């Protein structure tokens with residue numbers, strides 16, 4: 239995994255949906271569909287997400303694509319850089335650095351005070367419950383610190399932000415003007431291109447001077463005790479949740495979705511050609527007058543996805559489930575995405591068709607260097623297609639690791655139960671299925687402490703009080719449990 243490039247860094251992602259209207263004097267209730275999810279997705283990998291129906295897998299996929307506005311946390315996308323994209327939020331932070339830093343320092347102080355109080359508390363239930371608040375406060379402070387240091391790095395340690403801010407604002411102004419011109423260039427007429435290119439070049443020529451000013455400032459502060467630490471937080475990724483609608487529309491081309499239901503996800507009034515061409519038009523991939531090239535491109539995409547060229551004028555109702563799913567895949571891949579969320583993409587298909595579609599997805603991934611988030615409740619499918627697996631329960635990531643590691647050494651009691659339920663024809667090595675007692679609790683009012691404690695056979699008192707945090711127990715293998723399986727030293 240180490241040699242792979244990071245594509246997404248997700249930290250403490252929360253997606254809550256309000257339930258009913260807020261009444262005076264009554265607390266607003268929420269469905270906590272995603273409750274503090276953290277993980278990295280690497281370029282070129284297939285990340286499998288498993289869990290029971292209703293555990294928040296699809297919500298996670300859709301929040302990642304920003305189809306839902308997330309409630310909290312960070313989703314950093316590395317498919318493009320902030321320098322290239324110059325998002326508006328970058329300008330807002332830089333124009334307000336002094337205030338931003340003050341607010342961040344307040345959050346950090348609050349978290350540090352809470353941690354100190356926690357350390358001084360006597361062991362027991364109260365201390366365990368208080369730890370949950372400490373962790374939440376620390377995450378909030380950390381996220382704020384990351385927002386700022388991602389842009390200014392080590393210069394966060396400067397006492398006087400009014401000296402730092404103008405230089406970064408100057409850089410941002412150049413970057414945002416350059417981005418605007420690049421956008422114009424993409425759709426410009428041939429005769430206007432030379433002038434636009436000259437303007438972009440003129441802006442690029444201004445950049446080295448600003449970079450020199452930033453380097454000089456860093457030279458001044460480099461001996462500060464915290465400089466190196468803050469400098470290591472410099473980040474070129476884009477914070478998706480901070481993008482405005484227009485900016486997100488531009489990125490939608492990079493991140494696509496294949497839906498579960500191949501029936502309702504296709505417009506019955508559109509032909510296959512129109513369905514695939516819709517995204518191409520929306521993202522202006524072909525200019526006016528290039529209709530012929532676009533038609534050829536659609537036919538090529540159809541062929542890549544195993545659809546015959548004469549299907550182009552047919553309507554969705556004229557196809558089988560497997561063929562419809564191929565249309566859905568062609569529609570997503572036509573815009574040349576970097577990342578695709580496959581949301582139960584084969585669940586609605588017959589087993590024989592499932593394998594055809596999975597093999598198609600694997601071939602297309604290879605040819606186009608795609609990255610998949612493969613969401614499924616079917617562990618055998620996920621095992622076949624995924625490089626790494628995340629196990630979710632009630633909106634929380636319980637275990638995460640490579641496919642081999644998760645299947646060979648399940649360390650979370652929930653993963654153990656899920657794996658034991660996979661049907662097998664191997665009579666000799668057949669394990670007894672672990673039956674999970676009771677229903678999955680309500681995400682409106684999830685159990686305190688470990689969310690799995692109401693159904694876990696290893697539950698002890700601490701499990702009902704303190705939320706277990708996701709910890710790395712082996713390189714790349716993370717588990718959120720107070721009593722990790724096979725780790726006897728922790729079972730006391």
Ligand code: SF4
Nearest residue numbers: 688691694701719720
């Ligand atoms: S923390 Fe406790 S209740 Fe939760 S999975 Fe681990 S052992 Fe079970």
